[in-house]
Amino acid sequence: MTDLALILIGSLLVNNFVLAQFLGLCPFMGVTRDYDAALAMGFATAFVLTLSASLSHLAYHGLLVPLGLTYLNIIVFIVIIASAVQLTELFLRSVSPLLHTALGIYLPLITTNCAVLGVALTSLGQSLSFLETVVFSIGAAVGFTLVLVLFAALRERLEGASVPQSFRGAPITLVSAGIMSLAFMGFAGFAD
Amino acid sequence: MSTFSRAAITHNPAWVQLLGLCPLLAVSNNVVNALGLSLASAFVLFGSNCTISMIRAWIPSFARLPCFVLIIATFTTCTVLLLQAFAFDLYLRIALFVQIIVTNCMIVGRIEAFASKQPLAKTILDAAGTACGFAIALLALGAIRELIGHGTLFAGMELLFGPTAASWQLTFNVSEQGLLIATLPPGAFIIAGLALGFGNALLKKFRSRQPSNNREPS
Structure with missing residues (x-):
């Protein structure tokens, strides 16, 4: 149990995917101009991320390893991600059209x-084992959403600041x- | 030639359009990592752009994005296998970011905007220009961060060019330790931001000296 908690904290804060590992910077820079957009993008990404990481784990260990095709992992994973995005879109459209209109434009962007x-x-x-992968990806997804929302709030305050002309944007x-x-580096040492 | 310089300089993928920011910040902690990833990205960019330009007539427009992504993924897998075969120690350092070239929006962007509509000859120039522009941005940031962080330049080149390159390392004993923050994640963001800001300021000064009729068409 402590192992799982450590994995969760590790991927959520210590090795935060955006601020410590430089992944997902395009939405981080792109959609954080607006707080609501950042929240919507964060939730949509979090869902697809957890789903596709779990499915990729199953596909790798259930399909690629027995067939001896592990070198095809990038191609298979990208297909799984694209399908997860499509499934999420279909699911949202049938279950909650309201949520679909709110998240709709961000869904295709998640593939890249x-x-x-x-x-x-x-x-x-x-x-990692399957359970550990699920926990790891939930931590990563929550960490991504957290950073996106915090940064959007920060940028709203930045709008009013007087910044030198060539440093704007x-x-x-x-x-x-x-x-x-730098602030997130303060978490280093909490887990692994 | 204008296609090349337009893609490499005035529309530089990294500094002007802010595409491919993830690899730019992640592997620019020293020059050899930066060079390794520039070469890998250039190979994927060039290969996928040329392939798509050649077969563009047969790609149906409703299924074009899956086609592009699969072709890019194929070239990325080739790059991973090539690096594992010829530069394994370097590959271990930048492994994740070589695999993630698939989702580099710079490559999909060039294909969607240029290669899927233009003939092969023009596409070759555009792909070479984009690859050069990305390499220039990545190497510049890598050199600044290595110099500030470790006080060296070209350390570890033997990972890419064989044992003779070990002597290429230049050491500047500015301080014993170097400013370690430059090689850590916060340093990447801050130095990239400062470089971009001062670059903007220089560019503006340069532009204001030139007569206004010389302005670039955008």
């Missing part, structure tokens, strides 16, 4: 979010992300 593929490949590299966003990453 490197955090999703990154979590699947990282959990494979650490040779992307440069100051990167610098503030760096300071946030």
Whole structure:
């Protein structure tokens, strides 16, 4: 049980996928201009990420290893992610049309979010069991959403700040992300 | 030639369009990692762009994105296997980010915007320009971070070029330890932000000196 808790804290805070491992920076820079968009993108990504990391684990150990085709893992994982995105879209459309209109435009972008593929490949590299993979990906997904929402709130305050002309936009966003990453480094040593 | 310089400089994928930011920040902690990933990305970019440009007439437009992604994934798998065969020690350092080239939005973006619509000759120029632009950005950031963080340049080149390259390392004894923060994750964000900001300031100064009729068409 403590092992699972350590994996969760590790992937959520200590090795946060956005701020410590540089995965998923495109949505991090792209959709955090607006708080509501960041929240919607965070939830959509979190769901697809957990689903596709678990499915990738099953496909790798149930299909690729017995067939001796482990070198095809990138191609198989990207197909699984694209299908998970499609399934989520169909599911949302039939169950909650309201949620579908809110998240709809962000869903296709998730396929090219490197955090999703990154979590699947990282959990494979650490040779985790199925349960550990699920916990690891939940931690990564919550960590991604947390950072996205926190950063969106931070950027709203940044809008009112007087920033030198040539630092407006992307440069100051990167610098503030760096300071946030510095704060997350304080978690180092809590797990593994 | 204008296609090349447009893709490499005025529309630099990393600095101007902020595409492929994840690998840019993650593997720029020293020059050899940066060079390894630039070569790997260049191979995938070039291969997938040329392939798609050649078969673009047969790709149905409703299924184009899955086709693009599968072709990119194939070239990425080839790159992974090539690196494992010829530069295994370097591969171990940057393994995750070589595999993640599949989801690099720079590559999908170039294919969607250029290679799927243009003939092969133009696509080759555009792909080479984009690859050069990405390599310039990655190597510049890698050099700055290695210099500040460790006080060295070109350390560990033997991982890519064989044992003779071990003597290429330049050491600048600015301080004994170097400023370690530059090689850690926060340093990547902060240095990239500062570089981009000062780059903007320089560019503006340069532009204001030139007569206004010389402006680039965007």
